[in-house]
Amino acid sequence: DQQVKQNSPSLSVQEGRISILNCDYTNSMFDYFLWYKKYPAEGPTFLISISSIKDKNEDGRFTVFLNKSAKHLSLHIVPSQPGDSAVYFCAASARLTGGGNKLTFGTGTQLKVEL
């Protein structure tokens, strides 16, 4: 049972346009959501996050939107740049009783920004 889903395995966007990556989740207990970017042969790099009590968080070209009623979040990148080409993972966080937090990841969306 996949609790975090990214239904688009790939997305192609022209340079300068907006990239919109989507993510759906099923567990209402998640209290924090994160986006990671991953290049080949590297580990995932943290990009931006949002608390479950907010509906929007912005950091430069990156904005994350959260719709709790729909259990849906999206990452907007504008303007898109060729260096943004990577795999983007959505992750949902739940606190652990003993400390730390458990991240549940989606399967990722391969973004390609074309010139």
Added chain:
Amino acid sequence: ETGVTQTPRHLVMGMTNKKSLKCEQHLGHNAMYWYKQSAKKPLELMFVYSLEERVENNSVPSRFSPECPNSSHLFLHLHTLQPEDSALYLCASSQDGTGTYEQYFGPGTRLTVT
């Protein structure tokens, strides 16, 4: 060294071998994690250590044995693995108790079991 480092980056081992993966974090964090990423599957949490105590074992087979000797180091000891254990193994760390939830990942160890 900065961030989270992992060694080795690549490992090929037979099913009867014993090997260890090493992770070191240079971020001053107090929680460390092991994840597994198999082909076509999402990252799966394996183990969580908080303040050097194991707080989560995500139904991982006993042929994987973690060790956290201090807050900066994390090991994953491997023995009698199966070919289906071939995957990318990622280590991460975070700072618990600050209200932030970000985990920072190392580059991973690509493991092949023959």
